[in-house]
Each structure stands twice: as structure tokens, then as C-alpha cells.
């Protein structure tokens with residue numbers, strides 16, 4: 305199939321591109337920058353532009369069968385700084401994308417939403433896809449709004465879609481100098497002998513899913529004919545920051561310096577996902593344990609720092 309991965313040079317996108325290539329698909333990538341940790345890949349057709357460039361975006365959709373939408377111009381924390389920017393750059397431009405998908409009769413549109421943000425603070429865990437949706441950041445509100453537009457475009461125009469709600473992915477090629485992904489950020493700092501910041505007392509519980517498990521879920525959701533259109537993809541288990549810290553201490557074998565800071569308002573303090581639907585309907589199952597995934601990620605970050613390999617244009 306001809307596939308377009310919008311945001312394909314980011315952390316999750318780059319792994320999705322690998323999977324699509326390995327399954328024999330034609331892969332186009334739309335992104336405003338190249339991958340951070342790899343040179344452009346042979347066989348991938350790149351469209352390097354901003355998501356707001358509508359004419360290049362619609363050109364990139366020529367002859368595409370499946371669109372994967374992974375761009376987010378914000379993360380939960382930054383989205384609250386400027387909600388107008390968040391809505392304009394994410395929601396409005398995504399509606400333009402969906403209009404184009406309808407016009408071009410795209411066979412399926414896959415949207416990567418957020419299992420950590422659309423539910424808000426859950427009343428009970430694990431959180432299933434049918435749990436109340438009460439996002440607590442502009443990022444979460446935008447993700448949910450985009451989900452609602454997919455529903456609307458399906459009803460109005462028959463747009464075929466599937467939504468994946470990932471928990472907290474981690475693994476190789478997550479930006480360890482970025483502002484999303486606590487594991488990568490912690491490891492980047494530890495590798496450089498810097499103190500890590502923990503917001504709150506470390507008891508906050510999240511669902512950490514290893515990147516290849518998430519990609520397998522996205523891939524299966526995209527290529528299966530399923531009754532449902534929304535899938536949580538996570539590990540299905542909750543781990544506190546203190547649990548992660550304990551595992552890191554065992555894996556890294558060096559003293560970890562910690563600064564405890566006040567809990568931040570955009571952060572949900574206890575959430576992990578119910579992954580029964582993906583297990584049942586997609587035949588999907590997470591394969592990589594947290595300690596195995598942490599070891600792989602640590603190895604990657606050390607190699608990067610050692611070789612000082614960063615490719616950014």
C-alpha cells in the first residue's frame with residue numbers, strides 16, 4: 305500500500321516508518337525536519353514542510369491509500385502556554401487534512417491521539433476506551449476534538465478511520481533533550497551526570513509502553529478490519545516514577561541525583577490503560593517488559609552520546 309506518515313521523522317513516526325518498510329509498503333513522510341538520530345532512509349519519499357503548508361500537504365496525499373497522522377505541534381505542558389496556537393496549528397490544520405482525505409478517497413486515516421491526556425484524571429484504573437473523557441490540558445482537549453472530527457467526517461462523508469490512544473511510549477530515538485518522555489529525559493541527564501527533576505514526590509503512576517509494542521498496536525489497528533475504531537495501546541500496568549527510578553538504579557549502576565519539584569497542573573497523577581480491546585480485536589500483546597525496554601533505551605542513549613550522532617537540518 306502507499307502510506308503517508310505525517311510526523312514520520314519523530315520518535316514514534318520513525319519506528320512506524322521502519323515497520324511499514326519492513327512489511328513492504330511504499331512510505332512517504334511529511335515532517336518539517338529530518339530525523340534527529342538517523343540520516344534520511346533509502347526508499348522513503350520525504351516531504352519536508354510545515355504542517356500548515358496546505359498546498360504541499362495536499363500534494364503529499366497524491367495516490368496515498370493510508371494516512372497516519374502523528375504531528376502534534378505541542379505537548380501537554382506547552383499547549384497550555386498558548387491554547388490559540390494549539391488549536392490553530394493542531395485542530396484547524398488537521399480538519400484541513402481530513403477534508404483532503406475525503407476528497408482524495410483515502411482508504412483509512414489513522415490518528416495517534418493520547419491515552420495519557422484524553423481521559424483526564426480517571427475515576428478508576430485501568431482506564432478503558434469507554435471511560436469518561438475529561439482532558440485537563442489544551443493538548444488533551446485538542447486531541448479529543450480531533451477524535452470528534454473524525455467521527456463527524458465518518459458520519460458526514462464516510463471517512464474510514466481508526467484512533468490509537470497510546471499511554472507513555474519510550475525507547476530508542478525518543479529525544480532525550482526534549483520535553484516529553486520522562487524515561488528518555490531522565491536517561492539523557494543521568495548519562496551526562498546531571499540531576500533529574502521529579503515533579504511531585506515520585507508516586508505519580510503512568511503506563512510505560514515500549515516503542516515496538518506501540519508500533520505493533522498502531523500497525524495492527526491500521527490494517528485490521530475491526531468493529532471498534534478507538535484503541536488504547538499501553539502496557540496495561542501502572543508504574544510510579546519511584547519504581548522507574550529503582551529500575552534505573554539497577555540498570556545504570558551509578559548514583560542518580562534527584563531534584564524534587566512541586567507537582568505540575570497539567571499532569572494526571574495516576575493512570576494506566578485497559579488494553580483488553582486491542583488484545584481481543586487486534587490479537588495484539590505487549591512483548592517487552594519495562595526493565596528490558598529500559599536497558600535497550602539506556603544502551604541507545606549511551607551510544608548516541610558516545611558517538612555524538614545527531615542529524616538535524
Ligand SMILES: NC(=O)c1ccc[n+]([C@@H]2O[C@H](COP(=O)([O-])OP(=O)(O)OC[C@H]3O[C@@H](n4cnc5c(N)ncnc54)[C@H](O)[C@@H]3O)[C@@H](O)[C@H]2O)c1
Nearest residue numbers: 311313314315316317335336354355374375376377417418
Ligand atoms: N511521546 C509520547 O509520550 C506520546 C504519548 C501519546 C501520544 N503521543 C502522540 O504521538 C504523536 C507522535 O509523538 P512523538 O513522541 O513521536 O513526537 P515527536 O516530537 O518525536 O515527533 C513529532 C514529529 O512531528 C513533527 N512536527 C511537529 N510540528 C510540526 C509541524 N508544524 N509541521 C511539520 N512537522 C511537525 C516534528 O518535526 C516531529 O518529527 C504526537 O501526535 C503525540 O501527541 C506521544
